């Protein structure tokens with residue numbers, strides 16, 4: 001038992017020694033909703049307000065979803081011609097961004113905005129390169145709490161970590177100079193290995209090209225096989241590919257600075273329920289920000305169940321702040337793999353996830369020798385094991401009443417005490433099983 005605590009303590013110290021940006025924000029991965037996946041360039045004041053209201057009405061705010069982020073295309077046709085200040089589109093945002101921020105704050109939420117460290121945004125609206133000070137200042141005056149900062153039209157200012165760092169650093173300095181706490185979410189798609197340098201200037205950084213609402217389809221527009229030296233991050237990346245990309249980067253995430261695996265697609269219709277469970281589970285244990293991307297005003301019970309699984313969200317928000325590590329990945333005949341992921345949690349507990357990206361059902365026996373591969377003494381302990389995608393018996397079958405949500409876990413079926421192994425684990429096609437091990 002002592003070793004359990006010793007290991008948890010070492011993990012804690014390691015993460016805090018490598019501590020990232022200390023602007024007081026994103027102490028755990030940020031959570032909220034982003035407009036891009038659902039609305040693209042059709043975003044508007046009305047759309048943003050209805051999503052914010054839905055967050056409160058469905059109780060999602062109680063689960064930690066806090067930031068409402070307006071992505072690309074909020075921009076007017078040009079900047080203010082005399083001052084150079086950014087202007088919002090007067091038709092899409094008739095009351096202006098400041099009024100919208102006031103309303104969002106009135107709901108107890110926070111507002112995010114988007115720009116690009118380039119001459120234009122990806123949708124060819126005006127960018128912030130060369131306008132960092134006036135943009136940051138205007139965002140602060142509008143009451144913005146979060147900036148997603150993209151990489152399009154960067155005028156060739158990329159190619160080495162230092163060039164990219166210097167370009168993103170300008171906005172970091174400008175945001176700091178406003179005196180307003182604004183979460184800084186870098187989006188340079190993993191170019192120039194941001195996990196090695198962005199933690200000193202940003203609260204999160206995208207690690208890959210854009211996710212698409214698909215589980216595992218290969219697409220040449222997402223051409224890299226690994227992000228470690230990727231020259232063309234692209235888009236149309238599937239869930240399984242982004243998990244592969246993020247797998248070696250876990251140790252680079254920590255308090256105040258997170259690997260961003262991109263906006264969640266849960267509820268957008270392109271995947272099966274098991275695939276969305278895998279998507280949400282893996283984003284959670286890899287400590288990605290959890291930014292919903294679906295229509296919150298019309299959700300199925302399945303979607304709501306996934307995004308409000310409080311036991312899984314607790315893994316993402318766990319104060320130990322360490323991402324799970326892939327312990328093995330076994331290729332399955334016919335394509336795909338079966339992989340084991342293990343991560344440290346608070347109080348010496350452990351998360352154990354088994355992901356099946358193949359198209360064949362898998363059954364496995366997992367010995368503690370495999371689970372605790374790095375950590376010999378822990379193999380001899382007994383654990384109380386909880387299945388985090390099973391509802392607790394008292395809550396099973398209940399319709400959730402979010403207004404009554406009281407912080408008691410809805411999810412986490414108790415499987416009893418286990419010693420030496422966890423056997424008979426069934427993992428369906430494209431499914432993930434997630435267990436919490438509590439030393440006993």
Ligand code: GLA
Nearest residue numbers: 036071072122123150187210
């Ligand atoms: C890039 C980003 C996306 C989104 C779009 C908007 O592709 O990676 O997340 O912000 O731009 O144009």
